[in-house]
Amino acid sequence: MNREYPSxxxxxxxxxxxxxxxxxxxxxxxxxxxxxxxxxxxxxTFGRVFSTLKQDIKYCKVxxxxxxxxxxxxxxxxxxxxxxxxxxxxxxxxxxxxxxxQFNGLYHVLGGVISPMDGVGPQDLQIASLVDRVAAGxxxxxxxxxxxxxxxxxxxxxxxxxxxxxxxxLSVIARGVAVGNNLEYADEVSLGRSIQDRTPLK
Amino acid sequence: MNREYPSxxxxxxxxxxxxxxxxxxxxxxxxxxxxxxxxxxxxxTFGRVFSTLKQDIKYCKVxxxxxxxxxxxxxxxxxxxxxxxxxxxxxxxxxxxxxxxQFNGLYHVLGGVISPMDGVGPQDLQIASLVDRVAAGxxxxxxxxxxxxxxxxxxxxxxxxxxxxxxxxLSVIARGVAVGNNLEYADEVSLGRSIQDRTPLK
Numbered sequence: 001m002n003r004e005y006p007s008x009x010x011x012x013x014x015x016x017x018x019x020x021x022x023x024x025x026x027x028x029x030x031x032x033x034x035x036x037x038x039x040x041x042x043x044x045t046f047g048r049v050f051s052t053l054k055q056d057i058k059y060c061k062v063x064x065x066x067x068x069x070x071x072x073x074x075x076x077x078x079x080x081x082x083x084x085x086x087x088x089x090x091x092x093x094x095x096x097x098x099x100x101x102q103f104n105g106l107y108h109v110l111g112g113v114i115s116p117m118d119g120v121g122p123q124d125l126q127i128a129s130l131v132d133r134v135a136a137g138x139x140x141x142x143x144x145x146x147x148x149x150x151x152x153x154x155x156x157x158x159x160x161x162x163x164x165x166x167x168x169x170l171s172v173i174a175r176g177v178a179v180g181n182n183l184e185y186a187d188e189v190s191l192g193r194s195i196q197d198r199t200p201l202k
Numbered sequence: 203m204n205r206e207y208p209s210x211x212x213x214x215x216x217x218x219x220x221x222x223x224x225x226x227x228x229x230x231x232x233x234x235x236x237x238x239x240x241x242x243x244x245x246x247t248f249g250r251v252f253s254t255l256k257q258d259i260k261y262c263k264v265x266x267x268x269x270x271x272x273x274x275x276x277x278x279x280x281x282x283x284x285x286x287x288x289x290x291x292x293x294x295x296x297x298x299x300x301x302x303x304q305f306n307g308l309y310h311v312l313g314g315v316i317s318p319m320d321g322v323g324p325q326d327l328q329i330a331s332l333v334d335r336v337a338a339g340x341x342x343x344x345x346x347x348x349x350x351x352x353x354x355x356x357x358x359x360x361x362x363x364x365x366x367x368x369x370x371x372l373s374v375i376a377r378g379v380a381v382g383n384n385l386e387y388a389d390e391v392s393l394g395r396s397i398q399d400r401t402p403l404k
Contacts (some may be wrong), residue, residue: 004297005268005293005297006267006268006269006270006274006275006276006293006296007259007260007268007269007270008270009255009258009259009260009270010259010268010293012251012258013251013252013255013259016247016248016251016252019248020233020236020237021232021233021236022229022232027224029293029294030223030224030294031222031223032255033292033293033294034222034223035222035252035255035256036255036256036259036268040256040257043252043253043255043256044252044253044254044255044256045218046218046221046252046253047249047250047251047252047253047254047255048249048253049214049215049218049249050215050218050237050245050246050248050249050252051245051246051248051249051250051253052246052249053211053215053234053237053238053245053246053249054237054238054242054245054246055242056211056214057209057211057212057215057238058209058211060208065208066207066208066209066212066238067208067209068208068209068210068211072208073208074208090235091207091208091212091231091235092231092232092235094208095206095207
């Protein structure tokens with residue numbers, strides 16, 4: 001036998017799981033064997049959900065967040081402040097910002113950050129539509145809430161250059177020492193930023 | 203919104219992944235978003251493989267291991283010693299024993315161990331077919347290679363009671379200190395067993 005498993009069907013299922021990030025072949029085999037111990041109906045439902053996943057998932061035509069409707073629940077909510085936009089990388093970041101309950105504006109989901117290493121340029125992201133949204137007027141502030149990485153900073157810079165002509169207020173989320181962390185465990189860069197960006201005591 | 207995600211399709215896909223052992227909702231969301239970044243064809247292939255998984259996977263009618271053919275490659279191999287059976291819990295254990303290259307007999311895959319806590323009784327396992335195989339004759343030794351747990355021991359005991367009438371040699375894989383481990387790090391039970399089951403120096 002020049003393959004690892006005693007069955008091509010098993011091989012194929014393990015291979016599919018092992019394509020996912022963070023899942024190796026051992027874990028994949030464990031997952032497939034777990035599925036085999038489940039009722040037929042449950043396993044075929046699992047399969048069906050993913051066979052149509054890409055067709056089932058829709059994106060909000062305003063903010064590009066995942067949504068079941070043309071306009072997502074956040075964009076359609078009249079109680080939210082439509083003059084403030086928070087620019088994030090992906091759906092998880094929308095959920096993260098929402099969970100803070102500190103933001104009542106609307107979002108703009110870029111779908112990633114500029115990363116020449118991964119072949120992601122500005123044209124692969126929802127930057128043109130962000131510029132269009134701001135150009136249409138009614139927006140006072142754009143908060144850039146991208147990851148504090150080199151790619152995030154590059155994207156911040158690129159977006160700020162594109163938006164400066166519209167005279168909207170641009171801000172970047174604060175970087176500094178995480179709340180609840182001892183200073184001695186903070187990395188120097190974050191601690192340095194937290195000193196530079198110190199805020200007056202209220 | 204009383205659900206966690208902005209879309210029912212997303213919710214459903216995340217829910218399916220999160221049913222798998224060791225995958226929480228955060229990991230599940232990460233996996234689904236990863237899939238959304240892949241081409242349509244790749245994602246629908248993933249789905250198709252699992253929608254027919256239970257129908258595609260066949261079991262060897264002799265040893266009950268996963269197989270593409272009626273009789274698996276191991277059972278069908280004339281070079282293997284058909285007088286020795288190794289009783290294991292599942293496919294992974296067959297792969298584990300095979301990888302040692304220390305066993306040239308045939309297998310019998312139980313499909314689990316007796317575990318009253320999980321509602322698994324002897325009738326849920328391939329024990330009756332094991333008894334039939336031994337009763338049919340031609341088998342000299344049955345090696346029980348189940349996990350060294352309470353459930354494994356219970357299953358060993360149950361099987362040994364069922365097989366004793368046939369006068370075959372019954373053995374259990376050795377338990378002791380793992381090869382390459384320092385004695386000081388071995389747990390007391392394993393170390394105790396390794397003293398009880400000491401073997402003469404060759």
